[in-house]
Amino acid sequence: MSGMSPKGARRCAFQKRPKRAKPLLLLMLAPLLISAESPRLVPDVSQRKIEIIYSFTGAELLLFGAILYPGGRAPSDDAQIAVVVKGPSEPVLIREKRKIAGMWVNADSSDFRSVPSFYALASSKPVSSIVDTRTAVIYELGIDNLQLSPASGGDRAEDRRFEAGLIDLKRRGGYYSETDRGVEISEGVLYRARIAIPARVPVGSYTAETFLIEKGRVIAAATRKIEIHKSGMEAFVARAAERHSFVYGLTAVLLSLALGWAASAAFKRLRE
Amino acid sequence: MDLYLPIAGLSVNILVIIGLGGLVGILSGMFGVGGGFLTTPLMIFYGIPPAVAVASSAPQITGASVSGVLAHGNRGGVDYHMGAVLAAGGAIGSVIGGFLFRLLQDVGQIDTVVPVMYVVMLGGIGIVMARDAIGALCLQWRGEQPRSSAKRHHPLIAMLPFRWRFYRSGLYISPLAPLLLGFATGVMTVLMGVGGGFILVPAMIYILGMSARVVVGTSLFQILFVTAATTLVHAMTTQKVDLVLTGLLLIGSVTGAQLGTRFAMKMKPEYLRLILAFIVLVVAIRMLLGLTWRPPEIFTVQPL
Numbered sequence: 001m002s003g004m005s006p007k008g009a010r011r012c013a014f015q016k017r018p019k020r021a022k023p024l025l026l027l028m029l030a031p032l033l034i035s036a037e038s039p040r041l042v043p044d045v046s047q048r049k050i051e052i053i054y055s056f057t058g059a060e061l062l063l064f065g066a067i068l069y070p071g072g073r074a075p076s077d078d079a080q081i082a083v084v085v086k087g088p089s090e091p092v093l094i095r096e097k098r099k100i101a102g103m104w105v106n107a108d109s110s111d112f113r114s115v116p117s118f119y120a121l122a123s124s125k126p127v128s129s130i131v132d133t134r135t136a137v138i139y140e141l142g143i144d145n146l147q148l149s150p151a152s153g154g155d156r157a158e159d160r161r162f163e164a165g166l167i168d169l170k171r172r173g174g175y176y177s178e179t180d181r182g183v184e185i186s187e188g189v190l191y192r193a194r195i196a197i198p199a200r201v202p203v204g205s206y207t208a209e210t211f212l213i214e215k216g217r218v219i220a221a222a223t224r225k226i227e228i229h230k231s232g233m234e235a236f237v238a239r240a241a242e243r244h245s246f247v248y249g250l251t252a253v254l255l256s257l258a259l260g261w262a263a264s265a266a267f268k269r270l271r272e
Numbered sequence: 273m274d275l276y277l278p279i280a281g282l283s284v285n286i287l288v289i290i291g292l293g294g295l296v297g298i299l300s301g302m303f304g305v306g307g308g309f310l311t312t313p314l315m316i317f318y319g320i321p322p323a324v325a326v327a328s329s330a331p332q333i334t335g336a337s338v339s340g341v342l343a344h345g346n347r348g349g350v351d352y353h354m355g356a357v358l359a360a361g362g363a364i365g366s367v368i369g370g371f372l373f374r375l376l377q378d379v380g381q382i383d384t385v386v387p388v389m390y391v392v393m394l395g396g397i398g399i400v401m402a403r404d405a406i407g408a409l410c411l412q413w414r415g416e417q418p419r420s421s422a423k424r425h426h427p428l429i430a431m432l433p434f435r436w437r438f439y440r441s442g443l444y445i446s447p448l449a450p451l452l453l454g455f456a457t458g459v460m461t462v463l464m465g466v467g468g469g470f471i472l473v474p475a476m477i478y479i480l481g482m483s484a485r486v487v488v489g490t491s492l493f494q495i496l497f498v499t500a501a502t503t504l505v506h507a508m509t510t511q512k513v514d515l516v517l518t519g520l521l522l523i524g525s526v527t528g529a530q531l532g533t534r535f536a537m538k539m540k541p542e543y544l545r546l547i548l549a550f551i552v553l554v555v556a557i558r559m560l561l562g563l564t565w566r567p568p569e570i571f572t573v574q575p576l
Contacts, residue, residue: 056276057283091576095380103388103563106380111576165571199276199283230278237278241511249507252515253500256331256522260338263526267339 039079040068041222043210048224050197051231058199061085061226063122063208064192075188080123080130080213082141083183083193085226087118087175088204091151094166110162111151117202118175119143122182122193130213139211139218143167143176174198203229279514280324286520288318293332293521297528300336302536303548305473308333308466308499309394311521313555320517322383326465327506327513332521333467334499336529337492343533344489351486354438355493357447358454358472362498365458370505373462383572387559389464394556397470402549408542438482449480454494461502467495470552 046062063083069075092115098107123130127142136145148166150159170176175198183193206228212220230238240248273286292314300307308329315325344350376382436447453475457468472491476482482490507513536544 052276054276055274055283057274093380093574093576095572095574097567097570097572099566103384104565104567105384106572109380162571166573169569169571169573200281202281234276234278237515241279241507241513241515245508245511246504248515249504249513252331252503252507252513252518253334255515255519256335256503257338257500259519259522260335260526261342263530264339264342267530 038219039070039073039076039212041210041212041220042066042068043208043222043224045208045224045226048226050201050226050228052201052203052229052234053232054234056199056234058201059197061195061197061208062192063195063210064190065210065222067189067191067212067220069189076214077188078214079185079188080125081183081185081191081193082121082123082127082130082211082213083195084141084207084209084211085118085120085195085197086116086207086209087202087228088206089114089116091115092166094162096162096165108158110159112163112166113149113151115148115166116146117204118197118206119146119170120177120179120195122179122195124181124183124185124191126180127178130216131218132216135216135218139221141211143171143178173200175201197228201228275516275520277320277324277514277517279328279512280320280517282319284318284320284517289517289520290524292318293524294528295524296332296521297336297525297530298532298535299528299548299551300525301340301529301532301534302539303532303544305467305469305548307336307525308461309390309464309470309552309555311525312465313390313559321512322386323377323510323512324514324517326386326463327503327510328517328521329465330461330499330502330506331513331518332525334496334503335522336525337467337496337499339526339529339533340492341489341496344492349486349489350493351438351482351490352493354443354450354482354486355490355497357450358457358490358494359497361451361454361456362458362461362494363501365455365460366462366498366502366505367458368455369459369462369502370509372459374509376463380574384563386464387563389460390559391556391563393460393464393471394552394559397474398549398553398556400474401545402553405542405545405549409546412542443480443482445480453480454498457494458498458502461498462505467499469495 043063043065046064047059050059050061063085067075067079067081091111091113093109093111095106095109097104099105100107121127121142123141127136131139131141133145136142137147140146144167146167148163150163167176174196177196179193179195182195183191185191206226208224208226210222210224211218229235240251274283275286276283292311296307296311296314299305299310311329311332312325315329316322320328341350373382376385434446434448435444437444453472457472460466460468460471469491472494473487476487476491477484503513
């Protein structure tokens with residue numbers, strides 16, 4: 001069973017077509033405009049909504065679009081694309097284990113105020129080779145450039161140690177990823193990138209950002225929203241556990257009593 | 273076959289979980305224990321978050337003990353009077369345990385305290401059971417009759433005030449003793465995700481001195497109530513009971529329990545106890561190693 005989302009979700013991906021009028025207008029006005037007008041991005045994603053249902057084992061997002069060059073300018077050869085899919089940020093507490101009296105025990109801890117629950121970057125070339133460090137930090141391009149806002153405020157070395165631990169954990173869990181050459185650019189105008197969404201993905205509002213990079217600078221950027229949420233029976237169970245916890249607990253008890261009794265009755269009949 | 277667990281937030285293989293429930297069910301049917309001491313660690317090894325594993329195994333133990341209580345109750349093997357006192361203690365224990373669980377979670381030591389409790393409890397019980405079973409087997413091989421020790425409750429129990437008469441158990445003791453015992457198992461059920469049968473049964477025999485005829489049935493009766501109370505406590509405090517996970521485990525364990533009961537009838541009780549002692553010790557040793565080995569994750573993340 002591959003866990004793609006139901007038909008309804010995919011259909012809506014094409015409902016909001018990028019407006020055609022604007023580029024056409026630009027094209028007509030092109031001779032009047034200054035030739036140095038910067039290019040524009042027209043991005044889209046294959047799914048605006050990802051629904052987690054009983055058979056969800058992950059999904060694959062396709063981020064695609066076009067680079068529009070004003071004035072019929074020929075596409076530039078060194079234009080590069082980077083796409084970033086980011087999950088909702090949350091404050092977290094991170095603990096570090098240390099060996100105390102022969103046992104591994106949680107010892108130190110540190111807070112981070114804004115940790116994206118998911119971060120996937122794909123670029124047409126390694127990010128470090130297409131932008132300088134400052135730009136990468138400003139646009140949070142690359143896992144090491146994420147602004148996690150450590151709350152300790154004190155020791156820089158300690159913050160870095162916890163940050164490295166957190167990133168390593170997220171990376172191995174599949175929540176953070178970076179793919180060099182993960183974006184394909186054809187003819188200098190169309191681009192596409194695939195980003196895998198793992199089964200354990202946290203729910204919430206995601207953003208898909210696309211950056212057009214030329215000569216080390218970000219010259220255009222565009223954002224699309226993606227909603228990931230539980231649906232159907234899964235959403236119902238999760239909501240019930242949260243809002244009607246007593247009834248939920250009672251249901252669990254009754255279910256176990258009923259199943260236990262049913263099995264004992266069924267086997268008794270088998271024996272007779 | 274994969275299925276998404278709504279509370280645990282991940283997909284699991286249905287057959288693995290049902291199989292796990294079945295295996296534990298067979299053991300619980302064979303040995304008269306809830307089997308939580310196996311389900312919870314195995315689920316954690318499989319990758320289910322510890323909090324969800326602990327909370328979801330409680331209703332599974334309830335289900336597995338139903339058939340046992342019915343069977344023992346039919347042939348008068350349950351001391352309801354004693355069971356009620358134990359269950360009352362257990363209910364109080366599970367509420368206190370819920371607070372302890374929260375407290376340890378906030379301090380960040382739940383990951384250490386739970387395995388340490390497992391090692392101490394399982395290690396101790398395992399050694400006592402193994403020594404007992406081996407001793408009994410040695411006597412049999414030499415063709416001697418096992419000495420029947422006079423069943424007397426522990427001298428400390430006799431010192432407690434307000435004695436009650438428990439007819440079916442053949443006891444005249446203070447209800448405070450079973451109340452405290454029930455309390456301890458209640459706390460353990462919440463913290464460790466176990467029914468506490470493996471500690472309750474020896475304690476009923478060696479400390480309270482109950483008549484062996486009603487020990488297993490009464491212990492299952494108390495486990496049924498305490499795990500049911502624990503499920504409610506977990507549902508309302510930690511909110512980590514995963515109904516889908518519990519359902520899958522139950523399907524496996526209720527069938528397994530029936531099969532286990534049949535295996536048990538064909539085996540000598542001494543061998544049964546020796547096998548159980550062996551399994552208990554293996555889990556204890558694995559837990560101990562887990563504490564001293566360098567863990568795969570030095571860092572753990574907790575949402576604020």
